[in-house]
Structure formats: structure tokens, C-alpha cells
Amino acid sequence: MFSFLKKTTPPPATPAAPSAASTEASTEANSGEPKASWRERLFQGLARTRAQWGGKLKSVFARGKVDDELLEELETLLLTSDVGIEATTHLLDELKKAAKRDKLDTPQAIQDALANALHAILQPLEKPLDVSTHSPYVIMIAGINGAGKTTSIGKLAKYFQSQGKRVLLAAGDTFRAAAREQLQTWGERNNVTVIAQESGDPAAVIYDAIAAAKARGIDVVLADTAGRLPTQLHLMDEIAKVRRVIQKIEPEGPHETLLVLDANIGQNALAQVKAFDKAISVTGLVVTKLDGTAKGGVVAAIARQCPKPIRFIGVGEQIDDLRPFVARDFVDALFAQ
Ligand SMILES: Nc1nc2c(ncn2[C@@H]2O[C@H](COP(=O)(O)OP(=O)(O)OP(=O)(O)O)[C@@H](O)[C@H]2O)c(=O)[nH]1
Ligand SMILES: [Mg+2]
Structure with missing residues (x-):
């Protein structure tokens, strides 16, 4: 059965969300984009x-x-x-x-x-995502295990909310109970609804989430999916099916298919972009963990060998550590003295 979660009380700060960051985050939500502070984080x-x-x-x-x-x-x-x-x-x-x-x-x-x-x-x-073209705007998130999909969804929920959007999360990773719980925690932190199912089919959960979003006047649906390797063909078929099922309720959807790439994987990113693109028509990338790698150059390889818009980059585990990709800021951060 479906369980609908709508929490109003945010849980206590986790170690990954120290209070300084939370305070800054709420200031941002009220006062718009604090360019300097994001640039600092990026640097x-x-x-x-x-x-x-x-x-x-x-x-x-x-x-x-x-x-x-x-x-x-x-x-x-x-x-x-x-x-x-x-x-x-x-x-x-x-x-x-x-x-x-x-x-x-x-x-x-x-x-x-x-x-x-x-x-x-x-x-x-550098092509920022415009979620105002459809309502609800359905974003499907895919990638290999541990790339940073669920964390990025949590950060994106906060990001879109700070732009006045109503957000709903779909727990499409039905393989592990822990995955559902992880998304629910992010939902609680952002005070947004998470549509989840005890077990079963990812396509059904996401279908249900879109139906709920339509009924509730939600602006953005962020659909999580389980991690999978491009070589796991049955899992690639499964995610292609998720996409088809989304189209049954939202013919033009998903409006954005985001592939999450861990920057640490280096050149392997290129093979991932190509394989996921073939299966689910990737429309944008999220490059995570640029803080943890000495190899940020992979974005240049992507640009030349399999160009896809980099919608967002992640430079840390905090809720505000994900932002739209701005080429000039990125280059400045690489070359700063
Ligand atoms: N340093 C750093 N860590 C990150 C970033 N994004 C995600 N992580 C961490 O990467 C780990 C995996 O993140 P998840 O969001 O669970 O990854 P996932 O793709 O959902 O993983 P599966 O659901 O298991 O496939 C977590 O410990 C995150 O905190 C980032 O930009 N920087
Ligand atoms: Mg996950």
C-alpha cells in the first residue's frame, strides 16, 4: 500500500547539516541568492x-x-x-x-x-534548468550506485523550494528500505511530501507520485531511482520502463532526465553518459563530489566527447552544496591563486 508522508517538524540537525549551514540556508531562502557564499563554497x-x-x-x-x-x-x-x-x-x-x-x-x-x-x-x-514550462515538472534522476542521486534530490528540493516552487519527492528506489528512509529524511528536512511504497515497482511509485502532484498543484516532482550499472541490462530495461510509464500519465514527461555522475569516476563518466542516454534519453547532468576529487577536469572531457547540459554541480554533503553550473565561476575556482 502507498504511504503518504507529510511532516511538519524538521528532525534535529544531522552531523551532515551543522547549524551554521542551516542558519545560512534559511537566510538564503528569505533573501535570495547569496552569490558570494556559493562562490566561497565552490572555491x-x-x-x-x-x-x-x-x-x-x-x-x-x-x-x-x-x-x-x-x-x-x-x-x-x-x-x-x-x-x-x-x-x-x-x-x-x-x-x-x-x-x-x-x-x-x-x-x-x-x-x-x-x-x-x-x-x-x-x-x-551552462544551460540552467527551467522548471516553469510544465506543471508539474517531472524530473527523473538516474545514475550508478552511490553517485549521489538521493542526496542531490534532497538538495534540489531545497533549491526549488527557495524559488517558491512546491516540490514532491517520489521514492522510486524500491530495492532497499534504507533508500526510502533516506529520501524520507530529506523530505522531512525540507518539509515536503514523499510518496513511497513499502515494496514493489518503481514505475508504479513514480506514476502514483505524479498523480498526487497533479491533484495537489505541485510544481516539481523529483523522482529517485535505484543505482544501476549500464552493464546490468535488465536494470537498464527497468529504468527505460519507468520512463515509459511516466509518459502514460504525463505524455511529455519526464521533462528532465538527469544523470548523476560522481566526478571521482573520471573518464568512466563518458561511458555512463552514453549508456544512460541510449536507455533513457538523458537531458541533463548533475556532477557531484567535485570537492572530493583532484580531477575536476572530467567536465571538460564531457563537453568535448558527449556534451550534455550540466544542470547542477555538487561540491559537498551540505544541503546548499549543489547549485547550477556556471562555467565562469567553475573556471575561476580552478584557477584562483
Ligand atoms: N563530498 C561529497 N559527497 C557527496 C556529494 N553528493 C553526494 N555525496 C555523498 O555520497 C554518498 C552517496 O550519496 P547518495 O545520495 O546516497 O547516492 P545514491 O546515488 O543515491 O546511491 P544509491 O541509491 O545507493 O545508488 C553519500 O555519503 C553522500 O553524502 C558531494 O557533492 N560531495
Ligand atoms: Mg539513492
């Missing part, structure tokens, strides 16, 4: 990538001229940061062109030229 989140790049880049750029040695060292650095061969080749070509055109002769000028070339690659992926 902090990418500190590890920057620490790896920063030091090495400095010594590479210290040559003060774009010669073969610099290009070789830079190539190694980009490849070991998961930028991937295509994007690396492209960036080196752009740097060579800029060096010829603009006579780059200081470390700073070389760094700026590389940052601009990276920005040019990433900018086309």
Missing part, C-alpha cells in the same frame, strides 16, 4: 583540484613562453586531471594559437589564455 570545494593544478601549473607557466616543453608538461597535467585526450588536444591547440596571436610572454598571460580556452569549452554546457 572551497574545488580546493583539492586547485591545489593539484595550482602548484604544477605555476611551475609549468613559470617558463613564461609557450614552447614545446611547456606544452608537453601541460598535456601531462591535463590528462592526469581527467580532461581527456580530445579536450586536452583542443586546449593545447587553442593555447598555441593564442601564443602566436597575442604573444603570450608572462606566466599570467599563459594562464589566462588557458582559462579562457577552458571556459569556451564549458560555456555551452
